[in-house]
Amino acid sequence: MAKKTKATKKKKSAQKPALFTRLRKHFGTDPAKLPVIEQTFQSYDRANLHLTIEELLAGADPALVGVVLPNLYSGVSLARLARPTTGKEYEEGPVEFVDVQLANDQRLACVKQGLYTFRDDGHPVALLLTEEDRRAFRDRGLQVEVMAPDREAAERFSRKLVKGVRQGAAFRGKVLSVEEGCLGGTTVRFHKLPDVNRESLILPEELLTRIERQTMGLSKHAAKLKAAGRHLKRGILMHGKPGTGKTLSAMYLAAQMKGRTVLVLTGGAVGSIETACALARLLEPATIVLEDVDLIGTEREQQSVGANALLFELLNQMDGLGEDADILFILTTNRPDFLEPALAARPGRIDLAIEVPLPDETCRRRLFDLYSRGLKLELTDLDVWVRRTNGVSAAFIRELLRKAAVLAAEADGTGPELVVTDQQFEEAIAELLVAGGPMTRALLGFASGTA
Incomplete structure (x- = not known):
């Protein structure tokens, strides 16, 4: 019995590691003598990498196996798997996948770690996909190693x-936001643009036409303009009081220019300017929407060191784009007077600065018509309310109608429809202007001395 156990152990120790054996059989030679090319990709490109591998390996009859690490913090490489002495630490196991969010609420199961063996242009090739060093206390990128019979074949694949x-199949033509993580990594999220049509964008016709010409017009005629040597990179700055429709206008423009990749930066995402511009270069035609640019673009003496760095990065990225890059910057701000002068000082950074004004009488009437849909207005004279709201923003009128509808529902919630009268309007005005206080008035773009 002792002799049998000893013989079993001896036989087991003579067995070559499964992954080493797989590589040796695939290449028909000692894999330790073959060259390896390494590439590192950003973790947010996991879906793009997975789709690319699937496309390149389609019809190549690939084999895919998992790699089991000896412990959580052990790294793995083709060089280790290619030698029996180091390859014995790793076992063949199930393929690990990670579920990745895509656009339109779709998801894609992407290989997290695995070893592919296949043939490319008649040559045997091995591809190892892993995450970067797990011991690093930071966001890990994706590491890909390619082994082939010669360096040229490995480099080619x-x-x-x-x-x-770089084609960015998962990102191209989608609406994205880019955010920096606490460990230094970058996350790309998918979004849906609001359904904003031209009729719901209440601006003076001449102003809207100018905005469309600078954005949609250049996109429509991009090929002709490029052939004529005209630059396609452009920027538009929309400024005005809060609630006048700057953000809504930006969303309208982004939604109307079909086929463009849209990158939206706002709030904490402004630290991702470099990444967003890099993605825009790869995915052009692209549009970068930077809301509230005054958060990073105010006068330098009013900024922190971090904000100065972000402003410099923004200007640097705008300057660094080629003239023929079909990239549109849409910037919005409530404080144009405090905006860094360098931002709009020369063409190529900002080509057009447009003030989005408070609605005039015609626009206010259109706003009442728009936001009263679904309500029954029983007013003595609508013109009175149009005049009384002189100097308020579109956001104020929308909230006025919403507040009046709530009051109408409380007054008579049994009827088939909500009937709004002058009384509800008076109560809504009082609640917004008096009970709401200065903060509410400021948030809704209310100008003193109106209503």
């Missing part, structure tokens, strides 16, 4: 992989 990832 590696370059095809890089080219495919």
Whole structure:
């Protein structure tokens, strides 16, 4: 019995590691003598990498196996798997996948760690996909190693992989936001643009036409303009009081220019300017929407060191784009007087600065018509309310109608429809202007001395 156990152990120790054996059988030679090309991709490109690998390996009859690490913090490489002495630490196991969010609420199961073996242009190739060093206390990128019979074959496939990832199949033509993580990594999220049509954008016709010409017009005629040597990179700055429709206008423009990739930066995402511009270059035609640019673009003496760095990065990225890059910057601000002068000082950064004004009488009437849909207005004279709201923003009128509808529901919630009278309007005005206090008035773009 003792002799049998000893023989079993001896036989087991003579067995070659499964992953080493797989590589040796695939290449028909000692894999430790073959070259390896390494590439690192950003973690947010996981879906693009997965789709590229699937496309390149379609019809190549690939084999895919998982790699089991000896412990959580152990790294793995083809060089280790290619030698029996180091490869024995790793076992063949199930393929690990990670569920990745895509646009339109779709999801994609992407390989997290695995070893592919296949043939490319008649040559045997191995591809190992892993995450970067797990011991690093930071966001880990994706590491891809390619092994082939010669360096040229490995480089050739590696370059095809890089080219495919840069096409950004998962991102192209989508609405994205880019955010910096606490560990230094970048997260790309998908969004849906609000359904904003031209009729719901209440601006003076001449103003809206100018905005459309600078944005949609250039996109429509991009090929002709480029052939004529005209630059396509442009920027538009929309400024005005809060609630006048700057953000809504930006969303309208982004939604109307079909086929463009849209990157939205706002709030804490302004630290991702470099990444957003890099993505825009790869995914052009693209539109970068930077809301409340005054958060980083105010006069330098009023800024912190961090804000100065972000402003410098914004200007640097805008300057660094090629003239023929079909990239549109849409910037919004409530404080144009405090905006850094350098931001709009020369063409190529900002080509057009447009003030989005408070609605005039015609626009206020249109706003009442728009926001009263679904309500029954029983007013003595609508013109009185149009005149009384002189100097208020579109956001104020929308909230006025909403507040009046709530009051109408409380007054008579049994009827088939909400009937709004002058009384509800008076109560709504009083609640917004008096009970709401200065903060509410400021948030709704209310100008003193009106209503």
